[in-house]
Amino acid sequence: MIGKLPSGKYRVRVKHRGKVVAPKSFVRLRDAQRWEDEQRRRIDLGVWVDPRRGERLVADVASEWLASRRGQVSSSTWTTDKHFVTHLTPTLGNLPIGQVTRARVESALGELISAGRARSSVQRLAAVLSGIFGYAVREQIIVSNPCAGVRVPPGAGKPPRSxxxxxxxxxxxxxxxxxxxxxxxxxxxxxxxxxxxxxxxxxxxxxxxxxxxxxxxxxxxxxxxxxxxxxxxxxxxxxxxxxxxxxxxxxxxxxxxxxxxxxxxxxxxxxxxxxxxxxxxxxxxxxxxxxxxxxxxxxxxxxxxxxxxx
Incomplete structure (x- = not known):
């Protein structure tokens, strides 16, 4: 259901089993219709996730993911994961997790390469990010993993040490x-x-x-x-x-x-x-x-x- 607000915006109210499950406002009617159609398609396919859950910050979900791995991986791997999680905030950590796209992930990784970070370290960070977003998918926080298919740019790198x-x-x-x-x-x-x-x-x-x-x-x-x-x-x-x-x-x-x-x-x-x-x-x-x-x-x-x- 789409209604027009006094402000001129369009308010979408998606109902499921008689309950409003996904309200959202848009400036353009076309965007409101597209978003409503997508929510109904996901409900019909049984893969719908409440968009409001995607408002949680990446850093908060990352902390949950890290806690879930304690005891599941070696202590050295967990410590390495923790190191990379603490470095998420400047790039992606303060973003709502539902707003992170593949393009944004690739941009963040590219910025690290351009800043001179070793490609191996950036690849490890990409693996940690994929694990975090994969966890968010399993916990029905987001619909899909934006890290799927992401490739770390080659960059100039450092000459191999002889x-x-x-x-x-x-x-x-x-x-x-x-x-x-x-x-x-x-x-x-x-x-x-x-x-x-x-x-x-x-x-x-x-x-x-x-x-x-x-x-x-x-x-x-x-x-x-x-x-x-x-x-x-x-x-x-x-x-x-x-x-x-x-x-x-x-x-x-x-x-x-x-x-x-x-x-x-x-x-x-x-x-x-x-x-x-x-x-x-x-x-x-x-x-x-x-x-x-x-x-x-x-x-x-x-x-x-x-x-x-x-």
């Missing part, structure tokens, strides 16, 4: 410098460099994961980040990493008197290793070839690399 692994001699030079500050910390550096283990894999290594026969090796089955629960390694594949004699000579003495569930590498206090504390103990910034040598942690199995000259 790296090369440290040679054995360079690795031993680093370890020799670190031994002046911490023998146990330097041993961790050497073991990482000889095996290529990720930081999370080394810190979660237990006595039961070490074998001597038929060949010395360690079994990698979990790879937690600092402060997060243990999880399967990247790619969800467990693997056996053989140990060269030098690596075995590091780990063998650490097994004596330990129970199978004990961690192999621990802090001086016997706690599980923490990356920041370990780096401090070996004076990482001053001993590891300065800024040219870095630890890639869980991002690369090639642990100790230096930037190649350009």
């Amino acid at each position: 790296v090369s692994p440290l040679s054995r001699d360079e690795l031993h030079d680093v370890v020799a410098a670190q031994r002046a500050f911490s023998l146990s910390g330097a041993a961790v550096t050497l073991f990482l460099g000889l095996t290529g283990l990720r930081w999370g894999e080394l810190r979660s290594l237990r006595v039961a994961d070490v074998q001597q026969a038929p060949v010395p090796a360690v079994r990698i089955s979990v790879s937690p980040s600092d402060g997060h629960a243990e999880k399967v390694p990247r790619g969800r594949r467990r693997r056996l990493v053989p140990l060269v004699p030098e690596a075995w000579s590091i780990v063998e003495p650490l097994l004596d008197g330990r129970s199978p569930r004990d961690y192999v590498f621990t802090s001086p206090q016997g706690d599980q290793l923490n990356e920041s504390n370990w780096k401090r103990s070996v004076r990482w910034e001053s001993t590891a070839m300065g800024a040219e040598c870095t630890i890639f942690g869980t991002r690369s199995p090639i642990w100790c690399c230096r930037a190649a000259s350009t």
